[in-house]
Amino acid sequence: MDLKQLRCFLAVAEALHFGRAAARLNMLPTALGRQVRLLEEELGTPLLRRTTRQVATTPAGALLAEEARAILDRTALAARKVRAVAQAPGGSLRIGAIDSAAAGLLPDLLARFRAAQPEIAVRLVEAKSAEIVPMLHGGRLDLGFIRPPQTPEPGLAFRLLLQERPVAALPRRHPLARRRRLRLTELAGLPLILPPRRTRPHSHDGVVRLFAGLGLAPRVVQEAEEKQTIVNLVAAGIGVALLPEWAARMRVPGVVFRPVELPEGLDLPEWGLGVAWEEGSACAARTLFLAALEAGAAPPPRQAAG
Incomplete structure (x- = not known):
């Protein structure tokens, strides 16, 4: 057994869902499943019961989950102590x-x-x-x-x-670029550039939640992961974007940033x-x-x- 396999198995045993466990570990579900299967092969026994609807631990899996949690905790503590001494x-x-x-x-x-x-x-x-x-x-x-x-x-x-407060990134020639401030409703229906949820869940969900608060869904025309890439796509006229306010510091020719007024009481955890x-x-x-x-x-x- 290696620590990576134990960490992968414990994540599934705690979440009882491969997708959620993979997101927590920032890896693909297929890669996570492979690590669990390798551990089962090494131990010679199933650790999880998998159906199309649910995942559950076997008795051997429940025992290993307790042991794995203790092993990983002790390993992390040992690493912290060694690094503290090394400082x-x-x-x-x-x-x-x-x-x-x-x-x-x-x-x-x-x-x-x-x-x-x-x-x-x-x-x-x-x-x-x-x-x-x-x-x-x-x-x-x-x-x-x-x-x-x-x-x-x-x-x-x-x-x-x-x-943080969102700002709208707009092509300089866009009609809304002439405005000093924008309302979120004015952006509804416009082609939007959005980070993919698989790699940027907070950024993706933060924008989707803004529109959901108005009972709307964004019209996504392009996904891009990095803020600089998104702003360059805006400059190319592919769409508009909602970004954290620090992004307005970026100076990209052909792009303007405008603050967005939000409805009162809108919760923005992301x-x-x-x-x-x-x-x-x-x-x-x-x-x-x-x-x-x-x-x-x-x-x-x-x-x-x-």
């Missing part, structure tokens, strides 16, 4: 960030933190929320700037920082941005960074020893 006295800080944080929130904060704590080495990893969460659990990141988890993530502390970390793990550099984030200003310099 130099000055310390290091490994930060994972989705694009909204990496482009909008972090640059100024990192500059202030580096100025106040020059002895702390900061490593920035740009990734999606679904990729950052397992890296936090595995001790490969100390902090993660992510979208709010759709369900509470065991062992993960999360603090909501801000609620447009939230927060910071997460593994509970119970010690990291002095993270404590300093969170203090700086809480203060909204440069963190206090460390006092000299003695």
Whole structure:
């Protein structure tokens, strides 16, 4: 048995659904199913009962789920301890960030933190929320700037920082580009460029939920994963897009950005941005960074020893 197989099996045993488990691990259901089958072949017994309607654990699978959970917890704890010992006295800080944080929130904060704590080495990893969460659990990141988890993530502390607002990206020659602000209803029915749900579930669902709040469905004409690609497709006249407000900093010829007025009381969980970390793990550099984030200003310099 290897840890990857145990992690895959446990995800299915907890979700009782291959699709949801695959999304949680950011992998394809077929690849997930292959890992589970390899584990069953190695152990010589079925671990899951599969039908067209449901997935259930066998008695052997239920026993292995308990053992796998304990093994993975102990492995993650051991990795955290080893990495903590390996850190130099000055310390290091490994930060994972989705694009909204990496482009909008972090640059100024990192500059202030580096100025106040020059002895702390900061490593920035740009990734999606679904990729950052397992890296936090595995001790490969100390902090993660992510979208709010759709369900509470065991062992993960999360603090909501801000609620982003959508902006419309329009071709410069579009009739609506002459307006200073737009209403969401004015975008209904226009050809829309949207991230695919398989790889960008928060971005996709955030836009769909906006229209669903009006009882409408977006008219999607093109999918694209990266924000820069989406804006370039807008410039080409393929459609319009709804993006987080930081995207308005992008300067692409032929594209304008306009704020979008939303109906009062509209819930926008997918447009939230927060910071997460593994509970119970010690990291002095993270404590300093969170203090700086809480203060909204440069963190206090460390006092000299003695």
